[in-house]
Structure formats: structure tokens, C-alpha cells
Amino acid sequence: MFYATARLCRVCWSATFAEQEKPAQDPTALYNLSYGLFVLSARESGKDNGCIANTCFQVANDPTKLVISVQKGNLTREMIERSGAFNVSVLTESVPFETIRNFGMQSGRDTDKLAGFETKRSYNGLVYLTEHTNAMFSCKVLERIDLGSHVLLVGEVTQSKVLGKEPSCTYAYYHKAIKPKF
Numbered sequence: 001m002f003y004a005t006a007r008l009c010r011v012c013w014s015a016t017f018a019e020q021e022k023p024a025q026d027p028t029a030l031y032n033l034s035y036g037l038f039v040l041s042a043r044e045s046g047k048d049n050g051c052i053a054n055t056c057f058q059v060a061n062d063p064t065k066l067v068i069s070v071q072k073g074n075l076t077r078e079m080i081e082r083s084g085a086f087n088v089s090v091l092t093e094s095v096p097f098e099t100i101r102n103f104g105m106q107s108g109r110d111t112d113k114l115a116g117f118e119t120k121r122s123y124n125g126l127v128y129l130t131e132h133t134n135a136m137f138s139c140k141v142l143e144r145i146d147l148g149s150h151v152l153l154v155g156e157v158t159q160s161k162v163l164g165k166e167p168s169c170t171y172a173y174y175h176k177a178i179k180p181k182f
């Protein structure tokens with residue numbers, strides 16, 4: 001009796017889910033997750049570079065560790081992996097679209113993305129932005145996880161500094177108030 005009941009349940013379960021269509025995915029639902037906007041920076045062979053990232057968060061506090069996610073084809077990601085270090089500049093709500101466009105919509109292979117921006121060097125020798133930022137973190141890379149289109153890098157914080165009190169720019173704020181409407 002038990003086996004017959006179990007088999008009947010398995011048949012009903014399979015039939016129920018086999019008839020359903022694959023659920024739709026609304027990519028704008030991701031805008032409701034709490035992301036920030038950051039400039040990641042790296043240095044290799046005397047060249048500084050940076051890129052926009054929307055994924056940076058604390059995952060441990062003793063020692064303090066951050067996680068960043070970077071697209072695989074990104075020059076900054078390559079530099080971070082080869083050098084083993086990165087900086088994070090936390091962007092504020094006053095950041096102009098031009099800054100985001102500069103670091104996120106062109107390649108450091110073709111241009112000096114940091115030209116014309118106010119920066120300082122942290123203890124690890126990497127630059128961080130000083131305008132439109134409220135904090136900076138320097139990290140040494142501890143782990144790398146391949147995610148397909150992106151790489152997740154775990155870094156131990158070696159230096160951090162508060163640079164201002166203005167609110168951090170969230171990804172939602174960027175879409176609502178900074179990104180041009182076409």
C-alpha cells in the first residue's frame with residue numbers, strides 16, 4: 001500500500017509541474033535589491049584603472065572582509081586578479097552621470113579613466129576617488145569564485161576611511177535621479 005501511494009504522489013507531482021510553463025523573469029525586479037554604486041580601482045605595471053560596480057558588501061568582521069563582483073572581460077578585474085589588491089570608492093548621491101559613464105561605459109584599454117579626477121593613494125599604492133565619495137576601502141584578494149559572466153572576489157580590508165557624510169548612491173537612486181531618461 002505504501003509503495004502504491006508513493007508512486008501515485010510521484011505521478012501527480014510530475015504531472016502538475018510538467019504542465020506549467022517556465023516562470024517569467026522581470027529583470028527590473030533586481031532594481032529593488034539594495035545595491036550601491038562603487039568605483040573599483042586597481043594598479044598594475046604603473047597603470048591605474050577603475051570601473052563601476054554595483055556589488056560590494058561586507059561578509060565578515062574579524063577580519064573584515066568585503067566581496068565584489070566584476071565582469072570577466074573587465075580590465076580592472078584582470079588587474080585586480082594579477083595584482084591581488086583593489087580599492088573601493090563608495091559613490092554618493094551627488095555623483096554626476098559623467099563619472100558613472102566614464103568608469104562604466106568605456107574601456108581602460110583605450111583611455112585613462114582616472115584623468116581629470118581627484119584621487120589619493122592609499123597605503124596599498126592604489127588610487128581612490130575623493131570627490132562624490134563618502135568612504136574608501138583597500139583590500140587584498142583572498143578568494144576568487146567564477147560565476148560565469150562575472151567573478152566574485154573576496155578581499156580582506158587592509159585600510160578604510162570615512163570621506164564624508166553624504167548618503168551613498170544606491171542603484172535604485174541612480175536609476176531614479178541620475179541616469180538620463182531617453
